[in-house]
Amino acid sequence: MSSLTEPLSTAVAELEDDKVIDLVKERINSGIPPLEIVKNLQAGMTEVGSRFETGDYFLSELILAGEFMKEAMEILEPHLAGSNQEYRGTIVIGTVRGDVHDLGKNIVVMLLKGAGYNVVDLGVDVPSDKFVEAVKDTQTPLVAMSVLLTGCQEAMKEAIDALKGAGLQAKVMIGGNYVDESVLKSVGADYFGTVASDAVKFAEQVFAPQ
Numbered sequence: 001m002s003s004l005t006e007p008l009s010t011a012v013a014e015l016e017d018d019k020v021i022d023l024v025k026e027r028i029n030s031g032i033p034p035l036e037i038v039k040n041l042q043a044g045m046t047e048v049g050s051r052f053e054t055g056d057y058f059l060s061e062l063i064l065a066g067e068f069m070k071e072a073m074e075i076l077e078p079h080l081a082g083s084n085q086e087y088r089g090t091i092v093i094g095t096v097r098g099d100v101h102d103l104g105k106n107i108v109v110m111l112l113k114g115a116g117y118n119v120v121d122l123g124v125d126v127p128s129d130k131f132v133e134a135v136k137d138t139q140t141p142l143v144a145m146s147v148l149l150t151g152c153q154e155a156m157k158e159a160i161d162a163l164k165g166a167g168l169q170a171k172v173m174i175g176g177n178y179v180d181e182s183v184l185k186s187v188g189a190d191y192f193g194t195v196a197s198d199a200v201k202f203a204e205q206v207f208a209p210q
């Protein structure tokens, strides 16, 4: 049914919730880097999405996958978030209006916090004015937006236009499973990423000492 061979990714795709949790714990205990584990989880979730698309899985299966992913993330969180106390600045983040997917965004939040940033997380289904308000309040030089639904690309563009319209200079990084160079151009963002660690790379550029 799929070309997945990696056991954790396969367990995710097959919705074997107990096995997923056991494998995540086992891998953490044996010292496998947490981002490697995230990569395998993400590959499994992509397969869940494909099966949903082809009608082999239904919404109930998407919901189930979302739930055991949350449990897996709770196990990974202390390992991803690290203990970097150095304050490097504030970053605002949210999933754009109309989209409630947040598992990926939450991983981005954990990594940014782990890298020493103060993260203002606006949550999901965030309208443009909330992004504008948070950027004004924090005076952040960097906003991160997450999107998983292709239909929400327009909402992302609206949020970016609203920031520009308000005269704010903050750079915008966008990310999610389908974003690429063409999405970046069409919404007018400054940077795009398809994995959570991309967010840290770009933050380092924005916050680099001049």
Ligand code: B12
Residues within 6 Å of the ligand: 038, 041, 042, 045, 046, 047, 048, 049, 050, 052, 053, 059, 062, 063, 065, 066, 069, 098, 099, 100, 101, 102, 103, 104, 105, 107, 108, 144, 145, 146, 147, 148, 149, 150, 151, 173, 174, 175, 176, 177, 178, 192, 193, 194, 195, 196, 197, 198, 199
């Ligand atoms: C789990 C899931 C759900 C769960 C979400 C639970 C939650 N709390 O997030 C629930 C059940 C709620 C859900 C609902 C829906 N979903 Co859904 N869902 C998924 C699924 C299977 C996995 C998403 C996920 O969590 N992946 C795991 C995480 C770790 O990966 P990630 O999100 O991609 O994040 C990583 C990167 O993208 C990146 N990243 C993410 N954000 C950012 C931000 C920045 C700045 C950076 C740098 C990086 C970055 O870093 C993360 C870690 O590396 C995807 C399939 C897929 N291919 O992604 C479909 C998918 C996204 N869903 C889809 C659909 C259609 C829906 C529904 C419309 C279904 C329905 N009929 O109701 C609703 C929409 C609800 C809404 N309004 O948002 C489609 C979207 C298709 C499209 N073209 O738009 C997908 C692609 C499935 C498919 N192939 O058809 N879904």
